[in-house]
Amino acid sequence: MACVVKEKERAGIINPIFTCQPAGAQYVSIGIKDCIGLVHGGQGCCMFVRLIFSQHFKESFELASSSLHEDAAVFGGLNRVEQGVDVLLMRYPNLKVIPVISTCSTEIIGDDIDGVITNLNDGLLKEKYPGREVHLVPIHTPSFVGSMVSGYDIAVESFVRAFAKKDKPNGKINLITGWVNPGDVRELKHILKEMDIDATVLFEIEKFDAPLMPKEQAQPHGETTIDDLTGTANAIGTIALNKYEGGKAAEYLEDTFDVPAVIGPSPIGIRNTDLFLKKLSQMTGKPIPKSLAYERGVALDALTDLTHMFFADKKVAIFGNPDLVISLAEFCIDLEMKPVLLLLGDDNRSYKNDPRITQLQEKVDFDMDIILNADLFELEDRIKKGLKLDLIMGHSKGRFVAMDNKIPMLRVGFPVFDRAGYYRHPRVGYNGAVWLAEEMANVMFNDMEYKRNKEWLLAMW
Amino acid sequence: MPYHLFKVSECIPEREKHVVEKGKDEEITDALPLGYLNTIPGTLSERGCVYCGAKHVIGTPMKDVIHMSHGPIGCTYDTWQTKRYISDNDNFQIKYTFATDVKESNVIFGANELLKDNIIAAFKAFPEIKRLTIYQTCGTALIGDDLESIAKEVMDEMPEVDIFVCNAPGFAGPSQSGGHHKINIAWVENKVGTHEPKITSDYTINYVGEYNIQGDQEVMQDYFKRMGIQIISTFTGNGSYDDLRGMHRAKLNVLECARSAEYICNELRKRYGIPRMDIDGFGFKPLSDSLRKIGIFFGIEERAEAIVKEETARWKPELDWYKERLKGKRVCLWPGGSKLWHWAHVIHEEMGVEVVSVYTKFGHQGDMEKGISRCDCEGALAIDDPNELESLEAMETLKPDVIFTGKRPGEYAKKIGVPYINAHAYHNGPYKGFEGWVRFARDIYNAIYSPVHELSFVDITKDEITEENSFVTRRMKSDINLSKEIVDSTSIREYTGNFDCVSHLREKSYPYLEEQIEKHKQMAE
Incomplete structure (x- = not known):
């Protein structure tokens, strides 16, 4: 009865859990207003990431490529960045921020994106666009390091580093959400409103869920402004919900501007949300209001209906972004379930020392494996070799493992493209806890019915 | 046939020669857009990379193979489960993708050993599969890994396996088309002739x-x-x-x-x-002619004729039902490459729609030549290597009833009230074959006459909210201007096939x- 943390043994990756770093940087860039990222690499590095975003949100997001071709691979591609920036500025008159996002190819050929940005600032921007507010932000995200998760982390820090500027205290807190959905941001802002807290939310992505309007074009785009980013240096404190997706930026603000940082835990499940409220309260001096206690009560009532009746001792495997996976596992344990397998899909060595993981190692009283540098074949292979599971939680790329092995699966994380509208619902906060628990139950109920597995129980529930 | 410069591209005048407007009675020789040239950076072009053209378009549809990309995980992940190439062996090629997961140390010290370990591990994970393809990516091309020698080494050690190497890194050309070419040549050069098929027919x-x-x-x-x-x-x-x-x-x-x-x-x-x-498998006439041509080649034309007769009798009444209702609808035919000329004339002739624009993401001048000449509509706009702002401007000016394009461009078209049909992977395909062609017509009809689509143009703050209908059917919209004869016709009918055909x-x-x-x-x- 123990929790074991180990690396996947097999060489290479069969069915990756993550894509690479530039995708994380691109997810951050679409959250900023008047911003189009310029991905410095082959066209696929941008085109396919736009595709996966459109699969997840059923929306198209603006991202550009420097369109690296053969000559650039030989002679260097910085002229492609220069031209790309110019073309973007000419054609998008409201554009203010262009992150230049590196990839494996341009890091290997040694293109100096910081240098070219200096040149552009001193040359093109002064000469051709005098008086126009333009910010070029270098983001180094070679694909051969980390994953989309670290790419996200690096990009948040790069933006904060580029804009944060010490001024008068603004009385706000910084809330760095990590890689979440519009539904999560809506829920977080609801909590902030209930607590009467003024916050800079990085990133304001509620409008990724964009409407169809009769006479205007409502293309989806994030709404975090340059002023928001600049003001992060003047906040009361920073709460980064996800250690691995925004933690770096929180640390930078603390180290450079003495803005106290609270990093994690992701407010997934009741306990983690309680903790989040406590930290909000400590940071701002605002009390936790009755309204949230009431919401918590509604959530607990919903969970109580499900736990010992349906969830107790159910074995769960969870894969995806580390902060999400760990918090979901903690929540499952509270729900009387047994998360027997956690799959973290990159080679980040620091996961091993994560206090949440050491706590699982110390306190879990059933067998649990946490696999680092994992892939989805690891999950499938373990099932084939006898691992019994009642539920899988993870993103849509794992759908065949669930289907082929007839295990119910709740889609959670990124990307989710095979269920309608999941980005609209929260995973965080008390409302997120309700959504998660009830959806876990519902997928298990469907499975009971299809397999005729005590499905009559539901008839008399 | 004058060149056309989009307003949004006035600042990049080199785009002018990539777009032409087809005038009345004009010949293709009057002008032809430039094609297959390097992309202008920062334009939000819709092109993919050479690697995806080789691996994703051509390599991966092969169904009984371990498809491995030698590079960081992203290339593999991004080209996995994004295209609807199914197979009759339970979609092995869609379910599984393999990456060597190249990391920083491999970039510095080389990744040859890593590749070898990966190949062996992959064969071990799937012992029933004995064939493997390796695709080079930008990263491993730049560090100069020798894929062929590793493949040979493994084949020497494991005589029961066969490995194909494709060197088509993402940067090696203007678009995915470069990858098509590279993998074509690599296959014929290295693999054709190395296995003797069992011949079981004269044909x-x-x-x-x-x-x-x-x-x-x-x-x-x-x-x-x-x-x-x-x-x-x-x-x-x-x-x-x-x-x-x-x-x-x-x-x-x-x-x-x-x-x-x-x-x-x-x-x-x-x-x-x-x-x-x-x-050509698209369209009743081109398909019928194609089957006949093949029949004639082998001297079995009566068999082709019998199929054409049977299928036409079965499906033509359904195609014609849609044709009556699609006549005159304005279409932007915006696919990747060859569909612009596979479809341009046939959708006009057999479905009655007007092709007001053609574009190609990765086609060459030859594709445009065929596409434009088959496009009957006066003023039709032909666009090479389109980009997002130009597409939006084209839709604003041309006011199409529907566009045929990729998934993501389809999403921004939606925002300006233009429905789209997935030209690459289809909505509810297949679209080839006689029944398939009816399915295409059915999908177009459903997109154009969607009752929800109509609602999205109503501004409830200003417009009158009518109490006339509490619901609208597609036929209430499509049949309004049709003669009673056509509406009541029993010789034509709606699609009667199954979800899975x-x-x-x-x-x-x-x-x-x-x-x-x-x-x-x-x-x-």
């Missing part, structure tokens, strides 16, 4: 440039088998690795997508003397083919 073909999108290949395969034709290989949808090594033994290359696969046909003609016949084909038996198999069995004895 043998390679079916080339067909990717089994939503089952296209299986629909066409059904016609060929009904004619008694043995398909030695399909390049590459639903195709088998070893079958494709035996391409040299076919009597005829039947070529569907000439943009992505004419290279291998031309090489097979040069090297093995196999003739190339360009066919492909899986049942896998169970069928084929008398002509069985006859041939029997004959060849006896000949062998």
